[in-house]
Amino acid sequence: MASGARVIIVGGGFGGLEAARALSRAPAEVLLIDRQNHHCFQPLLYQVATAALSPADVAWPIRTLLRRQRNATVIMAEVVGVDPGRRQVRTSAGTHDYDFLVLATGATHSYFSHPEWAPAAPGLKRIEDATDIRRRILTAFERAEAVQDEAERRRLLTFVIVGAGPTGVELAGALAEVARDALPGDFRRIDPASARIVLVEAGPRVLPVFPDPLSDYARRALERAGVEVMLGARVVDVGPDGVRLEEGEIAAGAVLWAAGVVASPAAGWAGAEADRAGRAVVEPDLSAPGRPEVFVIGDTAAVSSEGGPVPGIAPAAKQMGRYVGRLIAARLAGRPAPPPFRYRHEGDLATIGRRAAVVSVHGLKLTGYTAWLFWSLAHIYFLIGLRNRIAVALNWAFNYVTYQRGARLITEPAAPPPPPG
Amino acid sequence: MASGARVIIVGGGFGGLEAARALSRAPAEVLLIDRQNHHCFQPLLYQVATAALSPADVAWPIRTLLRRQRNATVIMAEVVGVDPGRRQVRTSAGTHDYDFLVLATGATHSYFSHPEWAPAAPGLKRIEDATDIRRRILTAFERAEAVQDEAERRRLLTFVIVGAGPTGVELAGALAEVARDALPGDFRRIDPASARIVLVEAGPRVLPVFPDPLSDYARRALERAGVEVMLGARVVDVGPDGVRLEEGEIAAGAVLWAAGVVASPAAGWAGAEADRAGRAVVEPDLSAPGRPEVFVIGDTAAVSSEGGPVPGIAPAAKQMGRYVGRLIAARLAGRPAPPPFRYRHEGDLATIGRRAAVVSVHGLKLTGYTAWLFWSLAHIYFLIGLRNRIAVALNWAFNYVTYQRGARLITEPAAPPPPPG
Numbered sequence: 001m002a003s004g005a006r007v008i009i010v011g012g013g014f015g016g017l018e019a020a021r022a023l024s025r026a027p028a029e030v031l032l033i034d035r036q037n038h039h040c041f042q043p044l045l046y047q048v049a050t051a052a053l054s055p056a057d058v059a060w061p062i063r064t065l066l067r068r069q070r071n072a073t074v075i076m077a078e079v080v081g082v083d084p085g086r087r088q089v090r091t092s093a094g095t096h097d098y099d100f101l102v103l104a105t106g107a108t109h110s111y112f113s114h115p116e117w118a119p120a121a122p123g124l125k126r127i128e129d130a131t132d133i134r135r136r137i138l139t140a141f142e143r144a145e146a147v148q149d150e151a152e153r154r155r156l157l158t159f160v161i162v163g164a165g166p167t168g169v170e171l172a173g174a175l176a177e178v179a180r181d182a183l184p185g186d187f188r189r190i191d192p193a194s195a196r197i198v199l200v201e202a203g204p205r206v207l208p209v210f211p212d213p214l215s216d217y218a219r220r221a222l223e224r225a226g227v228e229v230m231l232g233a234r235v236v237d238v239g240p241d242g243v244r245l246e247e248g249e250i251a252a253g254a255v256l257w258a259a260g261v262v263a264s265p266a267a268g269w270a271g272a273e274a275d276r277a278g279r280a281v282v283e284p285d286l287s288a289p290g291r292p293e294v295f296v297i298g299d300t301a302a303v304s305s306e307g308g309p310v311p312g313i314a315p316a317a318k319q320m321g322r323y324v325g326r327l328i329a330a331r332l333a334g335r336p337a338p339p340p341f342r343y344r345h346e347g348d349l350a351t352i353g354r355r356a357a358v359v360s361v362h363g364l365k366l367t368g369y370t371a372w373l374f375w376s377l378a379h380i381y382f383l384i385g386l387r388n389r390i391a392v393a394l395n396w397a398f399n400y401v402t403y404q405r406g407a408r409l410i411t412e413p414a415a416p417p418p419p420p421g
Numbered sequence: 422m423a424s425g426a427r428v429i430i431v432g433g434g435f436g437g438l439e440a441a442r443a444l445s446r447a448p449a450e451v452l453l454i455d456r457q458n459h460h461c462f463q464p465l466l467y468q469v470a471t472a473a474l475s476p477a478d479v480a481w482p483i484r485t486l487l488r489r490q491r492n493a494t495v496i497m498a499e500v501v502g503v504d505p506g507r508r509q510v511r512t513s514a515g516t517h518d519y520d521f522l523v524l525a526t527g528a529t530h531s532y533f534s535h536p537e538w539a540p541a542a543p544g545l546k547r548i549e550d551a552t553d554i555r556r557r558i559l560t561a562f563e564r565a566e567a568v569q570d571e572a573e574r575r576r577l578l579t580f581v582i583v584g585a586g587p588t589g590v591e592l593a594g595a596l597a598e599v600a601r602d603a604l605p606g607d608f609r610r611i612d613p614a615s616a617r618i619v620l621v622e623a624g625p626r627v628l629p630v631f632p633d634p635l636s637d638y639a640r641r642a643l644e645r646a647g648v649e650v651m652l653g654a655r656v657v658d659v660g661p662d663g664v665r666l667e668e669g670e671i672a673a674g675a676v677l678w679a680a681g682v683v684a685s686p687a688a689g690w691a692g693a694e695a696d697r698a699g700r701a702v703v704e705p706d707l708s709a710p711g712r713p714e715v716f717v718i719g720d721t722a723a724v725s726s727e728g729g730p731v732p733g734i735a736p737a738a739k740q741m742g743r744y745v746g747r748l749i750a751a752r753l754a755g756r757p758a759p760p761p762f763r764y765r766h767e768g769d770l771a772t773i774g775r776r777a778a779v780v781s782v783h784g785l786k787l788t789g790y791t792a793w794l795f796w797s798l799a800h801i802y803f804l805i806g807l808r809n810r811i812a813v814a815l816n817w818a819f820n821y822v823t824y825q826r827g828a829r830l831i832t833e834p835a836a837p838p839p840p841p842g
Contacts (some may be wrong), residue, residue, distance in 0.1 A: 012659075020805075036831065037559060037560075037563055037829070037830070037831040038829075038831070054475035054476065054477045054478070055475065055830055055832065056475045056828035057475070059830055061607065061830075063607040063608065063830045064825070064829070067606045067607050068606075072611040072803070074566075074607075074609075075563070075566055075567040076560075076563040076566075076567065091565075093567035094567070094569060110795055127830065127832050128833055130657055131499055131832070133567075138458060138756055139497075142458055142496070142497040143497075144516075145495075145496055145497075146497065146514035146515070147499055147514065148515060175536070185488045185489075186482065186484040186485050186488050186495075187484065188495075189494070197690050212499075215501050221772040251745055286460040333734070344527075349564060353556075365739075386816075387819045387823075387827050388827075391812070391815065391827075394811060394812065394815065395808075398808045400655075402808075404485070406477055406808050406809075406812075407475075407476075407477035407547065407795065408458070408459075408477075408482045408485070409458070409459050409476055409477055409482075410458040411459065411476065411498070411548055411549055411552070414550055
């Protein structure tokens, strides 16, 4: 094991992994702690939720990704708390001392002060969320085929997606393809293509981070795919049978949540002030105020760059991870600290479905087939390793040619939890 | 929807599917009921449990498999009971009338009158069992890496597989490969290759259905792979921390059960006598005694053919399904009933691991590389559809070349169950 400064990184997402990698040649012992054993490629999670891909296509064991980095150790444990005075992280697997701490714990769904909505409207952050959503979608069609009552059948065949950011748009578009293309031939009593898919958005347009013309295109593409887009519509209640809007109720067989995120509780651990979204307000070098040895990165950090807030997306998390890793390496080498973190926006991509996507990269604006091809190639490129690239490409080719989905499994939560000890 | 005699098939495994297909041109309305939405290729389930394959590689939606058969309807529902007098099947989705009933509900694990052992020692029948076992195996290695206590680490790195039939042998061999080949480079504090893998068998040899020399070969191949084979060893207790044998205790991080099966409760539904393994004792034409319109097939049926009992394996279930489907079709067409069911044994295959397998087919006996190649090609052949064949072949090629496993995910049971209604 390498000896040197002890760097603890909490979280094996895009930010945490980049931070670990940036320390590969530093005189440091890196300990990466995550409560799950895998890194998940969240941008494609909606494809697991809509039965196009398998969980293993978009996830990798964190320790395999750091296999060759001999100064990195990975443990799977739950962080219980941080003692910044003693410089210790308390976990379900013991207490660990650090010289530097990087908090990269990401974000989770926010239900606008209504946590009681969560069981009825899962969001999409983890592999388990994706298989949960997949189960709900497919189970609704199964129940609709089995049920006798017509009103109940209509309810079961109605799907509401709350929030029209990239995740909501991609879920709605993919769900429309499942209903219109993949399922119809398989059912006898219902017509899956008659399913009602409603995308509910409180703001005035879909994909608000994109330029206006691309938002317009995305809305029209969704509507062409058979998605009802409701703009300026505010959700006031969510329950197991549907949602209530200010304008009225929608009885639904499944409600999916893509409306808001809140940072994990790392701001408290770092002793930093939290913004409205729970993110730790950090210094320009991403350190916690008054704690130059504690850093917060990715969706957990609130930081501005060139006058605007840094968005909660994968490239931003990677850039922060790399920056902090290099900053720690510089300090350990006695080199001068790098200038403040500066975010470089690479662009925005979102897909609506078959041959329909929007791309806004460095002033380049694309829609339709070209954008879809760009989106597909970019995502294959960003996957890790040959196996997953081939697996995803194979599944997409299968999907494209046959209109089928290869992972249409309803799996139940396992009956007994793993034994303690 | 075709009209005609109402045939209800309960269970979409190998037997139930074959029965449905054999009725494709009969003047019948076929209703296939299963509590899961997918047909599972059980012979490869151990590869999901050992992280080589994804669930979707070995499972297909039942309704997709019967997509083109217009006289077949599939519903996902739980069968609550059968009323043979009224000829009705009661399910979680209403009551259904039948003219013919085919019970193909399979078998589940038997714990020798110790159902309390089940939570500590999962068996391998469903997709959920496989991901549960995968979680236990991978979690044991993760905990061993995180834990400080040496005795606890030794316990966590000990795996006990109970039962040395094909499933136990294949699990033990695959687990040895995970420990010796896939994991070592990924850990820093433990040596996964030092894991102790114990295959416990009460009988005098492994793979008892194979000829003696093949059993011997399999035992030696397992030992070469680093599996401890304990023959004539009887399990007297199983708990979350390991197993107790007559000879002493083995503290273990995971215990896997491959020792016995018991038929599902269909014997009671059919009004037939059950044998010791819970299987319905049926007539030579697989009908329930005194109920010529009720049939029991596959692992749920106890039937003899040419003086010997028909084994509980996939080819037998398929043959029974085809036989019963054709028998019902003959009756509907007013043709004479076929002669009694006659089982044709096609052979036995089992694999131990990389380039090691045993094959006993029509007097042909193979071991080693040739057997392994035969086993691999046969299993690719028996998979359904091009997508899954390519996916499995790709994963095997990846596994063969890199010694890695592509689906090393620890996934938790989803937090909230799906909403009711």
